[in-house]
Structure formats: C-alpha cells, structure tokens
Amino acid sequence: MNIVSVKNVQIGTGIPKVIIPLMAATAHELKIEIQEVKKENPDMVEWRADALIEGDKLETVIHVLSEIKEALGEIPLLFTFRSYKEGGQKETSSSYYMNLLTAVIESKYPDLVDIELFIGSSIVKRLVKKAKEQQIMVIMSNHDFQATPANEEMINRLVTMQEAGADILKIAVMPTCIMDVLRLLAVAETMKTTYAKQPFITIAMGQMGLLSRIAGEMVGSAATFGSGKQASAPGQIEAEELKYLLGRLHYHSKN
Numbered sequence: 001m002n003i004v005s006v007k008n009v010q011i012g013t014g015i016p017k018v019i020i021p022l023m024a025a026t027a028h029e030l031k032i033e034i035q036e037v038k039k040e041n042p043d044m045v046e047w048r049a050d051a052l053i054e055g056d057k058l059e060t061v062i063h064v065l066s067e068i069k070e071a072l073g074e075i076p077l078l079f080t081f082r083s084y085k086e087g088g089q090k091e092t093s094s095s096y097y098m099n100l101l102t103a104v105i106e107s108k109y110p111d112l113v114d115i116e117l118f119i120g121s122s123i124v125k126r127l128v129k130k131a132k133e134q135q136i137m138v139i140m141s142n143h144d145f146q147a148t149p150a151n152e153e154m155i156n157r158l159v160t161m162q163e164a165g166a167d168i169l170k171i172a173v174m175p176t177c178i179m180d181v182l183r184l185l186a187v188a189e190t191m192k193t194t195y196a197k198q199p200f201i202t203i204a205m206g207q208m209g210l211l212s213r214i215a216g217e218m219v220g221s222a223a224t225f226g227s228g229k230q231a232s233a234p235g236q237i238e239a240e241e242l243k244y245l246l247g248r249l250h251y252h253s254k255n
C-alpha cells in the first residue's frame, strides 16, 4: 500500500492519524476553536466549512480558509464541505459545491480536499483533475447515516474511489447492530489484504461504532476523527482520549 505524505505526516503507516474537525459557526469562534484544537497536537485538522453560517458564500469561505491555514502553520489542513444529503449542515446546489471546491483547490490553501464520491461523476472527474494539477491531495468520501451497506457494496465504493484517482479512500456508515460494525471491520481487512493500493479510512458511526474508531491499526484503517471543541459526527470521542487508546493498542500489539 502506498504511503501518503502530507507535510510531516505519513498516512498509511504506524498508528492511525488523528484528525480533529473544526465546527465553529463564525470566523471569530473558529479562531478560538483553532487555539484549543492546536493544544491537542492533531496529526491533521479538518475544516468543515458547511458548519460556517456563511458557508454558502464562496468569497467568505476562501477568506476564512486563508486565515485557518495561517493559524495552523505546519499542521496539515483538510478542507471539507459536507453535502446536506451526506450529513452536512447546509443545503446548497451541486454547482455551488463544484465552484467552491474549484476555488478552494486553486487557492492552494489546504493540503487535502474531501470530494464526495456521489456528488456526480463529471464533478468528481473535474475536481480530481484540478486537484492533481495543483498538487492537492484528495480524500474521496461516502457517508451513510442510515445503515451499513452490504460488504461487497462498501468494497465496491472504496475501489471506485481508488479508480477515480483518490489519494485516500473513506467510508463512514451507520451500524444498526454490532454485526454491522464487525462487517465494516471485515471490509477494512479485505481492503488491506486484497484491494487497497491507497490508504483508506473506515468508520462505523454512532455509539456502537466506537470499536472502528480505535481499531484502525489492526485492520488497516489509516486515520480516525476525534473531537476537539465539537464533534462533527455521531460517535466521535475526544481526540485526547482517542490518542491515548490508539497509543495503548499500538503498544500492546507490538509487545
């Protein structure tokens, strides 16, 4: 499996990397949130721009993004505008998504961008091409807040992301029973042993899914999201606790 290097962080090897989301609603609150999040020493920070009240104003988003980049310094920055139908906070058109992501990539402010697999195949193609031109890494993603699809379907989505040129593949699903969590972990293991050329992230959301957020090193999931000031999805635990648990699992699996 390839290792993806972003600044000083290597994704796809060692302890799963901890990504902390920024979820503030205003630029002022973001400044405070960033200072708190930095204290947690995240491997990466995700800005969930859909959480910003003015997230539907392209120029404002780009301006705020430049401030976030500045404030983060050497910490890798992932830009995400989560669509409404995949759990985001703002209902916007797919053409807004396309224009916003294009402007974000052209700005070169973030190190990585999240592109949703199901935003539309022509949009995905154009954005991936643009990101490659500008040397911005792509995390391609898919979220199911209702259920956990069949194993073959989850593998199929991850492989499709890889074929579409993603640097990192990500799927987050909602378990309705513990068997769903175990299936998600089995999908990760199959990806690791059989299909994955690129690092991937597999998440079972909600309380039941906790195992998937800490077991990445055992099954090949390369990164995990932990909350700083505010969680960005159900089931996220605090980054500090997450780091501790990941460290203990790492230690005991090596000794």
Ligand SMILES: O=C1C[C@@](O)(C(=O)O)C[C@@H](O)[C@@H]1O
Binding pocket: 021, 046, 048, 080, 082, 114, 141, 143, 170, 172, 203, 205, 225, 232, 233, 234, 236
């Ligand atoms: O895709 C993901 C994963 C996530 O949904 C989670 O379950 O931790 C949190 C989101 O902020 C991120 O974009």
